[in-house]
Amino acid sequence: MEVSVRNVRKEFDKFPALHDVSLDIRSGELIALLGPSGSGKTTLLRLIAGLDFPTAGAILFGDEDASRKSVQERNVGFVFQHYALFRHMSVADNIGFGLQVRPGASRPSKADIRRRASELLDLVQLSGLENRFPSQLSGGQRQRVALARALAIEPRVLLLDEPFGALDAQVRRELRRWLREIHDQTGHTTVFVTHDQEEALELADRVVVMSQGRIEQVGSADDVYDSPNSPFVYGFIGDSSTLPVRVENGQLWLQDRSIGIEAKGLPEGRATLYFRPHDIELRDGCGGCIAGTVAASRRVAGTRRVELDVGGARDRIEIELPVEHPAGTNGRIAFRPGKWKVFPDTRALVPEPAPFEDTSDDKDQEIERMLATTF
Ligand SMILES: Nc1ncnc2c1ncn2[C@@H]1O[C@H](COP(=O)(O)OP(=O)(O)O)[C@@H](O)[C@H]1O
Ligand SMILES: [Mg+2]
Known part of the structure; x- marks a missing residue:
């Protein structure tokens, strides 16, 4: 049906x-x-x-x-x-x-x-x-x-x-x-x-x-x-990392550096870059990629989660590396996301959940009563 x-x-x-x-x-x-x-x-x-x-x-x-x-x-x-x-x-x-x-x-x-x-x-x-x-x-x-x-x-x-x-x-x-x-x-x-x-x-x-x-x-x-x-969907389904960026001349910029990602067709101005923390390519040097210093590194089951400080006060970003990667001791890491998406900052990024009152028990009782009388 x-x-x-x-x-x-x-x-x-x-x-x-x-x-x-x-x-x-x-x-x-x-x-x-x-x-x-x-x-x-x-x-x-x-x-x-x-x-x-x-x-x-x-x-x-x-x-x-x-x-x-x-x-x-x-x-x-x-x-x-x-x-x-x-x-x-x-x-x-x-x-x-x-x-x-x-x-x-x-x-x-x-x-x-x-x-x-x-x-x-x-x-x-x-x-x-x-x-x-x-x-x-x-x-x-x-x-x-x-x-x-x-x-x-x-x-x-x-x-x-x-x-x-x-x-x-x-x-x-x-x-x-x-x-x-x-x-x-x-x-x-x-x-x-x-x-x-x-x-x-x-x-x-x-x-x-x-x-x-x-x-x-x-x-x-x-x-x-x-x-x-x-x-919302990027943030809600699967892990995601975000970075506040700027769209200018069809490119993404982090402070005064271009991060080597094209942003054709997007409105100029503030935007947020989204990617999956495990979906990255490490780079040796950084002409046009994202680079930062390791702020924290911890092993979580089969991977290593590394927080990078990429500049501004809010600009910490999380990536996932193989467990054996010497991220803890490596001062600086440069990378590019494999797949990504950029959303212009036109609305709240991740909405606050609505005030919620869990009434499911009452509802279930109501349903039970209903079924018992309407079947
Ligand atoms: N009978 C009701 N009276 C008043 N508010 C309700 C009632 N049922 C649901 N709501 C409100 O509607 C919203 C959606 O609720 P609900 O559909 O139960 O969400 P979910 O199942 O996704 O958790 C919530 O903010 C909830 O508080
Ligand atoms: Mg429900």
């Missing part, structure tokens, strides 16, 4: 949580909404679900305007971080719940529901645990059951809000691969919310990078990492 978000705005008591957001979700894709806390990911997911309604704009499921339809009419499946399973129900009953509460004629027979639950347990690799209760499962197993429950109703769209957020790092990584496999088998259109860039980049076909209620960029993991289109 294709989902189109068209010029959606969402205000809470005049506070705009989403500004004019548009997004086309393709049928069968796994798309991740990635951004810091408070960037509007959950708000957008709830609008797609029908748990809340836009202040302006529309949400289409295929060609039909779903903006005012209920959760049930949209037929979406959810998994949330804390969306607890029903404690007093067995695993099989949890999975069958959405089918069991369907009105008369559309409700499958008990035997069919049982069969469907058992197929889904196979799919999520928990066969044999039908009769367990949630308290007898690990956190990771519970989230697998929650996914099976979301899939039982054969949703048109599957919505996952930080589903692995409460689990420890290793289980998260396992579940990430597992979810990708399940997605490849079942092909549901899936929207996955996370603030964890590694999770988004590894899991998703496309990543939607959000900041302060706006979409900054939509693209594959390679697109957003290799060709970030804004200072």
Whole structure:
């Protein structure tokens, strides 16, 4: 099912949580909404679900305007971080719940529901645990059951809000691969919310990078990492180093020296150079490159992080060198970035996160109540 978000705005008591957001979700894709806390990911997911309604704009499921339809009419499946399973129900009953509460004629027979639950347990690799209760499962197993429950109703769209957020790092990584496999088998259109860039980049076909209620960029993991289109995306995804520079005569300047980087087509004036700290070429001397004295050097796992003092008071820059590089003792280092990007200083470089109040627990309870009454 294709989902189109068209010029959606969402205000809470005049506070705009989403500004004019548009997004086309393709049928069968796994798309991740990635951004810091408070960037509007959950708000957008709830609008797609029908748990809340836009202040302006529309949400289409295929060609039909779903903006005012209920959760049930949209037929979406959810998994949330804390969306607890029903404690007093067995695993099989949890999975069958959405089918069991369907009105008369559309409700499958008990035997069919049982069969469907058992197929889904196979799919999520928990066969044999039908009769367990949630308290007898690990956190990771519970989230697998929650996914099976979301899939039982054969949703048109599957919505996952930080589903692995409460689990420890290793289980998260396992579940990430597992979810990708399940997605490849079942092909549901899936929207996955996370603030964890590694999770988004590894899991998703496309990543939607959000900041302060706006979409900054939509693209594959390679697109957003290799060709970030804004200072925010450059800074948010992967490591980045920045250097305040000046554009003059189509060249970049650091104080009174040209650093040998062309800046054709950019407006003259202040700008910021961005590059990846590991993506550099060392140079012997420096006619037209960046040079500085080593201010600090520390080993971090497999690399050496070196801070260079390149002149002005704010102009410290971090690069990554091989561990064996004698940076600690080497007074001066000259280099050129391999790939880089220059952004004119026309707006705040990395916006401050919006004031954030974590209301996710309340929301989950609300969702649980809703699902229990609307299924
Ligand atoms: N029900 C609500 N009432 C008031 N403000 C809200 C509500 N839900 C979210 N917000 C605000 O909207 C912004 C986006 O929140 P949210 O979508 O939960 O962000 P994310 O999921 O990216 O962390 C935040 O500033 C948050 O405080
Ligand atoms: Mg959220």
